[in-house]
Amino acid sequence: xxxxxxxxxxxxxxxxxxxxxxxxxxxxxxxxxxxxxxxxxxxxxxxxxxxxxxxxxxxxxxxxxxxxxxxxxxxxxxxxxxxxxxxxxxxxxxxxxxxxxxxxxxxxxxxxxxxxxxxxxxxxxxxxxxxxxxxxxxxxxxxxxxxxxxxxxxxxxxxxxxxxxxxxxxxxxxxxxxxxxxxxxxxxxxxxxxxxxxxxxxxxxxxxxxxxxxxxxxxxxxxxxxxxxxxxxxxxxxxxxxxxxxxxxxxxxxxxxxxxxxxxxxxxxxxxxxxxxxxxxxxxxxxxxxxxxxxxxxxxxxxx
Numbered sequence: 001x002x003x004x005x006x007x008x009x010x011x012x013x014x015x016x017x018x019x020x021x022x023x024x025x026x027x028x029x030x031x032x033x034x035x036x037x038x039x040x041x042x043x044x045x046x047x048x049x050x051x052x053x054x055x056x057x058x059x060x061x062x063x064x065x066x067x068x069x070x071x072x073x074x075x076x077x078x079x080x081x082x083x084x085x086x087x088x089x090x091x092x093x094x095x096x097x098x099x100x101x102x103x104x105x106x107x108x109x110x111x112x113x114x115x116x117x118x119x120x121x122x123x124x125x126x127x128x129x130x131x132x133x134x135x136x137x138x139x140x141x142x143x144x145x146x147x148x149x150x151x152x153x154x155x156x157x158x159x160x161x162x163x164x165x166x167x168x169x170x171x172x173x174x175x176x177x178x179x180x181x182x183x184x185x186x187x188x189x190x191x192x193x194x195x196x197x198x199x200x201x202x203x204x205x206x207x208x209x210x211x212x213x214x215x216x217x218x219x220x221x222x223x224x225x226x227x228x229x230x231x232x233x234x235x236x237x238x239x240x241x242x243x244x245x246x247x248x249x250x251x252x253x254x255x256x257x258x259x260x261x262x263x264x265x266x267x268x269x270x271x272x273x274x275x276x277x278x279x280x281x282x283x284x285x286x287x288x289x290x291x292x293x294x295x296x297x298x299x300x301x302x303x304x
Contacts, residue, residue, distance in 0.1 A: 002029050002095040010094050011078050014050065019043040022111055022206050026095040035089070038111065038130075038196075040208050050078060052085055053130070060128075061085050107134040107192065109199060109206045112148050116178045118215040127215060129182045132199040132206070134192030141207075149211055155193045156181045156219050160247055161273035166280075166296040169220070169247060176219050176247075220247040224273065228252060228281065228299075231268040245271055250288060251300040252281055260299060271297055 005013075010025075017023055019041055027034035035054050042049045046067050053060040063081050065074045086092065109132050116127040133148045160168055160176065164184060172180045187194045196203070226245040231238040241259055245252045252271065254260050263269070269281035281297045282288035288298035 002026055004029070005094050005096050007079070007082070007094065010096075011075055011082070014039060014041075014078050014082075015075055017041045019048075022203065022208050024096070024203060027089070027091050027093070029095055034091075036197075037085070038203075040111075042208075048074075050081060052081055054089075106137045108137050108139075109133070109201065109203055110135050110144055110148055111196070111203060111206045111208045112152070113208070113210045114152065114178070114182070115210055115212040116182065116215040117212060125215070127179070127182070130196055131187075132194045132196055132203065134194070135207075144207070144209060145211070148209055151191050151193050152211065153219075155185065155188045155191050157221070157224075158188055158191065158275075159185055160220070161224075161275060161277065163277055165247075165277070169250075169296050170292060174220065174248065174250075177216050178213050178219070179215055181219065218248075222246050222248055226252070227272045227274070228254075229270050229272065229278075230263060232264065233266065233268070243271070245273075245297060250295075250297045251285075252297050253300045260301060263299060269299065 014023065017039070023039045025037040025039060027036070037052055037054050039050065039052045042051070047064050048066075049062060049064045051060060051062045061081050061084060063077045065077055069077065082094075086094075112131050112133050114129045114131060116129070118125040118127075131152070133151050135144055135147055139147060156176075156178075159165060159181065168176060168180060168184050185195075187198050194200075223244045223246060226243055228241045228243045229238040230241065241254060243252050243254055263283065265283050267283070269283070271279040271281055273279075279297055280295050281299060282291070282295040283299060284301055285298045288295040
């Protein structure tokens with residue numbers, strides 16, 4: 001149940017919020033209506049940083065307070081940040097969910113900020129995206145960072161192997177990086193990686209974590225296990241062969257010598273990475289290059 005909280009009481013709560021804890025502010029009495037803001041506090045080098053973000057958007061404000069600002073100066077800075085954010089959004093009241101829990105069942109939600117960094121000489125750009133990663137409850141806190149990174153990287157590969165994978169590869173000109181991931185990713189409940197607005201439980205008090213990556217890191221792989229299906233249009237079931245597929249250049253290679261010679265130009269070919277999604281495969285590289293809107297993969301032939 002949401003409860004309206006007075007401004008000065010809210011400021012006091014924020015001032016005493018433990019580091020790396022998240023406080024969720026709702027803008028209306030109805031939890032399903034209006035934007036939700038997350039306020040996080042971090043500490044480093046005797047400085048407290050307050051970050052206020054609208055979940056699901058890039059609307060953020062931040063302030064930093066060192067030890068010399070403790071007390072009235074820090075409270076005034078917090079007030080200024082809250083008032084500025086609410087004024088810009090045309091809001092006037094603050095609501096908290098007093099009964100919300102940060103975890104459900106055997107998982108702990110970790111609100112993860114993916115910090116995408118691009119550096120070129122002295123020029124530095126930083127982009128951020130927020131996800132919720134469901135971490136097993138029995139996992140030690142020091143293990144969370146590695147687990148979250150592994151799940152996000154697995155989510156990137158699952159995206160490329162999924163329904164939109166071929167289009168992701170084409171649109172990125174086979175240069176799929178973290179920026180492309182952020183643009184295409186819509187969550188993966190099977191891996192426990194969600195957009196904040198899609199997480200099925202309440203996030204009040206969730207843990208927070210920053211994960212820094214190279215914005216331009218190449219996320220395509222050279223060799224992925226897959227099954228190539230060959231429909232010879234002879235009334236029989238399609239033939240299945242184990243292959244290695246490259247999302248980097250689209251090459252599909254057999255692990256059995258001579259198998260490629262059994263494929264005819266009239267055959268219909270497709271890849272399956274184990275999830276039931278069909279990825280059309282061209283007879284050879286020239287056919288893929290002639291119809292890149294349809295094919296992201298081709299059968300590799302040493303004679304071409």
